[in-house]
Amino acid sequence: MPLHSLPYRLCLITDPAYLPEGSFEEKMSEALSGGVDMVQYRNITGTREEKMAQARILRRITGQWGAALIINKEMDIAEAVQADGVQLGKGSLSVSEVRSRLGKDFLIGASVHNAGEIEEAESAGADFLILSPLFAPGSKETNLPSLGPVKFSALCRAAKSPIFALGGITPENAAIAFECGAHGLASISGILGAPCVYEAAGRMKNMNSNIQNHRAGF
Structure with a gap:
């Protein structure tokens, strides 16, 4: 998918750790009203019943x-709720398997961390990539070292697909991701862990709008 044809720029990835019981719909609504235009539903601890209800x-x-x-990995849930796409990663179905089952109009994202994974995902036909970690993640432990702006920039330049920056993204450092060449932002704790979800999403959305206007020469 050409970079310009993917309209989404701010992806919220859900995490039950930031969603106390009874708060799910309220926090999701705040994030969407603040400016999130893509939600990746990820819940690795919930029951199937809970996942289906939340999806x-x-x-x-x-x-x-x-x-x-976008549903994280679980294609059956994505089909059941008529989601727009799935996010694939280590241990999930392949891009080609999902494409053959769900067709060309279904969005397929791939989680990547290095040049080899980017090349593999692009060769398989992924529509967009979530590249991490740009900075140290605030939401989970990881054995992966932070890429940092220099390495992240090099990976963005070499990629042919739209890249969302993930890993320690906050309203305060979001501009760096765009300066590195990211198409968009992906965030967990930077939005859901903020004192005001609506405000955090809004600040990231405004940052994105300002960057896009600057690139367009406005």
Whole structure:
């Protein structure tokens, strides 16, 4: 998918650790109203019943805001709720398997961390990539070293697909991701861990809008 044809720029990745019981729909609504235009539903601890219920909530409210719903790895849930796409990573189905089952209009994202994984995902036909970690993640432990701006920039320049920057992204450092060549931002704790979800999403969205206007010469 050519870079310009993917309209989404701010991806929120869900994490149950930041979503106390009873807060899911409220926080998701705050994020979407603040400017999130893509939600990746990721819940590695929930029951299937809980996942399905939350995915249906997200399908409803993302539809209200014109945002995309991406389901992390679980293609059966993506099909059941008529999501816009899936995010694939280590241990999940391959891009080609998902494409053959769900067709060319279904968005397929791939989680990548280095040049080899980027090349593999692009060769398989992924529509977009989430590259991490740019900075040290605030939401989970990882054995992966932070890429840092220099290495991240080099990977963005070499990639042919739209890249979302993930890993320690906050309203304060979001501009660095765009300066490195990222197409968009992906965030967990930078939005869900903020004192005000709506405000954090809004600041990142405004940062993105300012950068895009600057690139367009406005």
